[in-house]
Amino acid sequence: MSEVRISTGVPGLDEMLHGGLIPGRVYLVKGAPGTGKTTLAMHFAMAGLARGEKVLYVTLEEPVENLRQDMPKLGFNLDDPNFILIDATPSTDTYVLMDSMFESFAKGFNKMLETVKNQYLSLHFHRLIIDPLTMVKLTTKEEIEYRRLFLEFVKTMHRLRVTTLLTSEMEKCDVEEYLVHGVIELRRFEMDGRVARGIRITKFRGSDFDDALRPYAITERGLTVNTDEILRVF
Numbered sequence: 041m042s043e044v045r046i047s048t049g050v051p052g053l054d055e056m057l058h059g060g061l062i063p064g065r066v067y068l069v070k071g072a073p074g075t076g077k078t079t080l081a082m083h084f085a086m087a088g089l090a091r092g093e094k095v096l097y098v099t100l101e102e103p104v105e106n107l108r109q110d111m112p113k114l115g116f117n118l119d120d121p122n123f124i125l126i127d128a129t130p131s132t133d134t135y136v137l138m139d140s141m142f143e144s145f146a147k148g149f150n151k152m153l154e155t156v157k158n159q160y161l162s163l164h165f166h167r168l169i170i171d172p173l174t175m176v177k178l179t180t181k182e183e184i185e186y187r188r189l190f191l192e193f194v195k196t197m198h199r200l201r202v203t204t205l206l207t208s209e210m211e212k213c214d215v216e217e218y219l220v221h222g223v224i225e226l227r228r229f230e231m232d233g234r235v236a237r238g239i240r241i242t243k244f245r246g247s248d249f250d251d252a253l254r255p256y257a258i259t260e261r262g263l264t265v266n267t268d269e270i271l272r273v274f
């Protein structure tokens with residue numbers, strides 16, 4: 041029996057996932073600053089739009105103006121009517137602009153969960169991106185509370201059949217890693233005085249996958265993975 045898989049928007053990554061993501065699940069993309077988390081998230085968003093899906097993208101650190109300026113250079117069209125881009129970055133305009141989303145998304149996990157559910161009721165999106173989740177984590181005080189709310193979030197998205205991609209800065213043993221369905225790591229190494237980029241899947245519940253560290257590049261076509269090679273680092 042062949043199971044339905046959906047594209048991440050990155051062909052080589054779909055191959056590593058043995059066909060793509062299992063829909064209706066929650067995935068984490070981890071990586072240090074500048075490794076390509078936002079780029080990968082945009083590929084994921086565009087792949088949804090290409091299938092006629094509705095996509096909600098919540099940006100918590102990079103203002104929408106920057107994304108609108110930078111992302112078209114990588115070939116992404118952010119003007120699709122099914123693409124809903126919400127700016128939840130902290131802003132000095134918070135008290136001026138009544139529609140600031142920072143309070144709703146970044147002021148703790150419970151607020152974010154409530155806002156996502158409300159947005160779902162009006163928008164019925166199929167894919168959700170929260171980029172990055174780090175901001176939400178920092179504003180939730182208790183670790184145990186964070187874990188409880190995170191699990192509730194994962195279960196809610198699963199129930200709503202929303203395929204979710206969260207981005208996060210690199211940390212050793214994130215609680216999120218235990219609770220999500222899949223984890224993709226973007227890593228940067230220094231080799232012979234040059235920077236080498238490597239992508240690896242460390243977890244994918246319900247599926248077999250390619251667990252090798254594969255080289256990837258960011259070019260004017262976005263993120264590309266070379267599945268023919270293994271990145272050997274010592």
Ligand SMILES: Nc1ncnc2c1ncn2[C@@H]1O[C@H](COP(=O)(O)OP(=O)(O)OP(=O)(O)O)[C@@H](O)[C@H]1O
Pocket residue numbers: 071072073074075076077078079080113114258259260
């Ligand atoms: N046209 C391009 N050609 C080559 N590299 C590019 C191009 N556009 C962007 N990049 C590279 O992509 C990287 C930025 O990727 P991205 O913003 O997706 O990373 P990120 O992990 O989200 O970063 P942050 O942690 O700051 O949010 C930068 O290092 C930049 O040099």
Ligand SMILES: [Mg+2]
Pocket residue numbers: 077078079102171
């Ligand atoms: Mg980013």
